[in-house]
Amino acid sequence: MLENLKLFLMIVEKGSLSAAGRELGLSPASVSERLMMLEAYYKATFLTRTTRSLSLTDEGRVFAEGARRLLAEADELESHIRSGTQKISGPIKITAPVDLGQTRVVPILDRFLAQHPDVTIDLNLTDSFVDLVSQGIDFAIRYGKFSNTTLKAKPIGENRRLICGSPNYLHHRGIPLHPDDLLHHECIMMRFMQGIDRIWSFQANGAPYAVSVNGQRTTNNGQLIKQWALQGQGLCKKSIWDVQADLAAGRLVEVLAPYALSPTALHIVYPPARVQPRRVARLIDVIVQELAINNAED
The missing domain is CATH 3.40.190.10 (Periplasmic binding protein-like II)
Structure with missing residues (x-):
């Protein structure tokens, strides 16, 4: 079941069954079959498919959020058992504004990676808002008033x-x-x-x-x-x-x-989940702390 959850999230992230299959080494027929099994098991349609694109249904969005939460909990459990509670490892996907990301966030990430060599970072620098759930983003750094009730947020401060x-x-x-x-x-x-x-x-x-x-x-x-x-x-x-x-x-x-x-507010926003992987929670805390210090100095 966990592998099927990973496959479903890969389909959502890549935007096609064939691209997800190539990423995971599966044939298009196998990907389609496993997706049909998931939808049949839950008696719901998760994706609206056209010849050019895929989009999440309402049920699919709920399922994607739940899948991320379950995989995060499984990842955290494995980390505790295999490596002990102090070890931080695994991938983190982030999005941030272009200028802020290059001037302030990248140096923080460089120091974090040096301290935690088993962590990998996938950083998307863009000044547009990214759908965190469909793109598999762990968290985003965003300017502006926070009003999205489907996400959680940690305020960093106000930026002049x-x-x-x-x-x-x-x-x-x-x-x-x-x-x-x-x-x-x-x-x-x-x-x-x-x-x-x-x-x-x-x-x-x-x-x-x-x-x-x-x-x-x-x-x-x-x-x-x-x-x-x-x-x-x-x-x-x-x-x-x-x-x-x-x-x-x-x-x-x-x-x-x-x-x-x-002044404009600055937040870290992330999908709601009962458990965040330790690596994600730790990096969020580091970024909030360091950017808040910079904000106070400025």
């Missing part, structure tokens, strides 16, 4: 966001002195799955103040936004963690500081 541009851009286009001045500037915008972040929020006279910005450049990659700003292509809205080194070196200059943007 600011508007900045290169000295060359500001020399040629002028320094905005009020948020409304952004209407006359090139603003580099971030695109998320839910749309383009063109409403930039400020504080003016103790009250929220929002401006709808525009510009020639929009992307879903936070690193590219910073690159364009460094090249003098426009102003950008970034986390202090992402541009701190560039500000200190004078490559970027903060503007509109008196109208400081509202």
